Amino acid sequence: MGKKKCVAMLLAGGKGSRLSSLTKSLAKPAVPFGGKYRIIDFTLSNCTNSGIDTVGVLTQYQPLVLNSYIGIGSAWDLDRKNGGVTVLPPYSESSEVKWYTGTASAIYQNLNYLKQYDPEYVLILSGDHIYKMNYELMLEYHVEKGADATISVIEVPWPEASRFGIMNTSEDMRVAEFDEKPAFPKNNLASMGIYIFNWPVLKEYLEMDDRNPESSHDFGKDIIPLMLDENKKLFAYPFNGYWKDVGTVKSLWEANMDLLDDECELNLFDHDWRIYSVNPNHPPQYISPEAEVAESLINEGCTIEGEVEKSVLFQGVLVGKGSVIRESVIMPDAIIGENVYIEKAIVPSGMKIPDGFVISSSEETDEIILITQEMIQGICS
Amino acid sequence: MKNRMLGVIDATTYHEDLEELTVHRSLAAVPFAGRYRLIDFVLSNMVNSDIESVAIFPKYQYRSLMDHLGSGKNWDLNRKRDGLFFFPSPLLDSPSKGIGSFNHFGANLDYFYRSKQEYALISNCFTVFNMDFRPVLERHINTGCDITVVRQDGRSLEMYLVKTSLLINLIETRNETGYTCMSDVVTDIHHSYTICNYEYTGLAVMIDSIDAYFAASISLLEPQAWKTIFKRSQPVYTKVKDEPPTRYIKGASAHNSMIANGCMIEGVVENSIISRGVKIGRGSVVKNCIIMQKSQIGENCVLDSVILDKDVKVESGTKIEGTHNMPLVIRKGTIQGALMNS
Numbered sequence: 001m002g003k004k005k006c007v008a009m010l011l012a013g014g015k016g017s018r019l020s021s022l023t024k025s026l027a028k029p030a031v032p033f034g035g036k037y038r039i040i041d042f043t044l045s046n047c048t049n050s051g052i053d054t055v056g057v058l059t060q061y062q063p064l065v066l067n068s069y070i071g072i073g074s075a076w077d078l079d080r081k082n083g084g085v086t087v088l089p090p091y092s093e094s095s096e097v098k099w100y101t102g103t104a105s106a107i108y109q110n111l112n113y114l115k116q117y118d119p120e121y122v123l124i125l126s127g128d129h130i131y132k133m134n135y136e137l138m139l140e141y142h143v144e145k146g147a148d149a150t151i152s153v154i155e156v157p158w159p160e161a162s163r164f165g166i167m168n169t170s171e172d173m174r175v176a177e178f179d180e181k182p183a184f185p186k187n188n189l190a191s192m193g194i195y196i197f198n199w200p201v202l203k204e205y206l207e208m209d210d211r212n213p214e215s216s217h218d219f220g221k222d223i224i225p226l227m228l229d230e231n232k233k234l235f236a237y238p239f240n241g242y243w244k245d246v247g248t249v250k251s252l253w254e255a256n257m258d259l260l261d262d263e264c265e266l267n268l269f270d271h272d273w274r275i276y277s278v279n280p281n282h283p284p285q286y287i288s289p290e291a292e293v294a295e296s297l298i299n300e301g302c303t304i305e306g307e308v309e310k311s312v313l314f315q316g317v318l319v320g321k322g323s324v325i326r327e328s329v330i331m332p333d334a335i336i337g338e339n340v341y342i343e344k345a346i347v348p349s350g351m352k353i354p355d356g357f358v359i360s361s362s363e364e365t366d367e368i369i370l371i372t373q374e375m376i377q378g379i380c381s
Numbered sequence: 382m383k384n385r386m387l388g389v390i391d392a393t394t395y396h397e398d399l400e401e402l403t404v405h406r407s408l409a410a411v412p413f414a415g416r417y418r419l420i421d422f423v424l425s426n427m428v429n430s431d432i433e434s435v436a437i438f439p440k441y442q443y444r445s446l447m448d449h450l451g452s453g454k455n456w457d458l459n460r461k462r463d464g465l466f467f468f469p470s471p472l473l474d475s476p477s478k479g480i481g482s483f484n485h486f487g488a489n490l491d492y493f494y495r496s497k498q499e500y501a502l503i504s505n506c507f508t509v510f511n512m513d514f515r516p517v518l519e520r521h522i523n524t525g526c527d528i529t530v531v532r533q534d535g536r537s538l539e540m541y542l543v544k545t546s547l548l549i550n551l552i553e554t555r556n557e558t559g560y561t562c563m564s565d566v567v568t569d570i571h572h573s574y575t576i577c578n579y580e581y582t583g584l585a586v587m588i589d590s591i592d593a594y595f596a597a598s599i600s601l602l603e604p605q606a607w608k609t610i611f612k613r614s615q616p617v618y619t620k621v622k623d624e625p626p627t628r629y630i631k632g633a634s635a636h637n638s639m640i641a642n643g644c645m646i647e648g649v650v651e652n653s654i655i656s657r658g659v660k661i662g663r664g665s666v667v668k669n670c671i672i673m674q675k676s677q678i679g680e681n682c683v684l685d686s687v688i689l690d691k692d693v694k695v696e697s698g699t700k701i702e703g704t705h706n707m708p709l710v711i712r713k714g715t716i717q718g719a720l721m722n723s
Contacts, residue, residue, distance in 0.1 A: 035626035268625035279621035283611040284415035284641040299626035300642050
């Protein structure tokens with residue numbers, strides 16, 4: 001294997017339990033988003049658009065869909081002779097099976113993968129977020145600052161700061177302190193879970209962390225605080241732009257709705273920073289004479305015979321006659337029967353909604369409904 | 382029955398009636414149905430009929446065709462054995478009367494010699510259809526015919542099934558026999574070959590004029606026709622592009638239309654076929670039109686019965702109208718201004 005300047009390690013083993021039934025049989029990075037994508041497309045596209053051609057993808061929870069989706073990485077132009085995408089599942093050693101117990105342990109157990117490229121820098125990413133970011137600029141910043149590690153941060157609204165890992169920085173952005181979910185935040189710069197490490201430093205700290213039986217083997221909780229204790233040079237890299245953790249049904253819905261907003265910074269139509277995905281082969285969408293479509297994002301392979309407003313429709317969705325879809329996200333190959341009314345809901349992949357089904361969130365709670373098989377059976381029985 | 386046929390696609394055809402759309406590209410590469418090119422239909426049919434080796438014989442302007450086909454990956458034809466082959470014509474000025482010029486094949490005889498497939502299916506590149514060729518082979522074998530011609534209502538669809546060995550023989554003896562192509566053999570009576578017909582009853586439209594192109598395109602808006610061409614079990618493959626889903630902005634509306642990905646629709650679209658990456662501005666009305674890839678229509682335009690080729694820019698306030706029987710074709714890459722038409 002040839003030497004690489006920077007290798008990315010993409011953590012994609014998350015369960016995303018707050019996404020409820022959406023992640024019952026697939027990992028959070030594989031959850032559909034934006035009418036055609038899966039969440040991980042954003043990180044993988046960022047890698048390829050940033051000139052990073054070597055990406056290890058760490059999987060653990062429900063990896064089948066994710067593995068077959070990633071394949072050999074050709075969708076992101078990451079099918080390379082030297083480098084490219086490598087899926088890295090947990091494995092057994094002669095003495096025991098070692099599950100990834102934390103973000104740091106996942107990387108530690110794949111030090112051999114990194115060693116074969118002998119990189120100068122290692123970029124740690126998470127496959128859980130929707131954003132467009134040029135990692136090359138972050139790497140330049142890291143080199144300029146002469147840092148041991150650089151952590152990408154984003155300003156979050158003060159009231160929300162206590163939900164995040166907060167970086168307390170000096171004026172030159174050097175990290176003085178890291179507060180994991182502080183009750184009384186001193187700053188509003190939240191860690192985005194994106195780190196660049198000098199490879200020798202990362203290796204040293206991962207090995208140290210592995211020897212510590214007290215450690216939870218997590219970058220935020222263990223590695224970063226340990227480095228700060230030992231006075232390593234850690235810098236915060238401020239990111240401006242759209243960034244969203246789509247960890248809940250509500251935030252997943254909101255991020256989809258953001259795509260319908262003209263003011264939204266997340267532009268999928270930017271040809272200079274394309275978001276790549278596995279392109280299923282579908283004919284163009286067909287909008288029937290009686291259909292109405294307004295303020296929506298609709299993918300190929302859809303057949304629309306009803307009314308669609310302020311909604312995101314993935315490939316292969318059918319909307320029957322007389323049906324109304326409002327402010328909803330309809331995932332791939334879902335079939336909506338006739339005279340159905342759906343408002344503020346998410347319909348999961350492949351679900352069949354029977355004729356006459358009506359569901360909308362109540363005015364008071366304003367909750368987003370994730371439609372389940374039980375709801376359909378409950379109403380029809 | 383797997384891998385018993387070679388696919389041979391004649392992509393040299395030039396129809397004068399389609400000149401407006403073939404100035405920059407070969408007929409095989411003419412865009413169709415929003416995201417396809419004409420060759421996609423026959424090529425996908427071949428792949429869906431278990432054909433694993435396809436030879437394409439192009440001539441005129443084949444840059445866009447090669448760009449479209451690439452390694453054949455989108456048709457699963459980037460194989461170690463067999464796959465997609467490209468044989469551009471070494472003879473630029475050899476007009477051929479019919480599909481499958483023996484001269485052109487003769488310049489690439491090695492392909493036929495090296496292939497192990499027992500049969501060859503020779504086809505034109507400009508028919509819109511979704512057909513399984515396996516039943517044709519089965520009938521061809523069972524009836525013991527030498528040449529099977531695929532027909533519809535008696536008319537030849539210019540597709541021929543023949544033993545590869547017989548094809549080689551016809552190519553090698555072309556100077557003695559005087560046969561220049563398959564139709565010469567089929568229409569001649571002074572030989573001992575058994576010619577059989579296979580009647581195809583499904584939808585098949587040969588695109589040989591602007592009228593046929595326009596009518597076939599618009600007819601796809603009939604759900605019945607649409608379902609016959611686009612079957613989930615026998616998909617039509619094409620070069621995929623990384624376009625986002627199509628976005629309908631506030632005030633947009635669409636009826637009875639087929640719309641590909643990557644479009645921004647702010648105006649009104651009716652009875653039209655819109656290709657990938659098209660923009661239709663606020664207040665514009667597009668009716669009975671075929672809009673090809675990346676064309677940009679400004680605000681408050683009116684377009685009726687128009688075929689806009691790729692990369693056309695229509696300035697705001699422009700009105701362009703053809704008639705249903707005589708659609709207007711606007712050439713690739715041109716700019717249409719409001720002043721020009723007033």
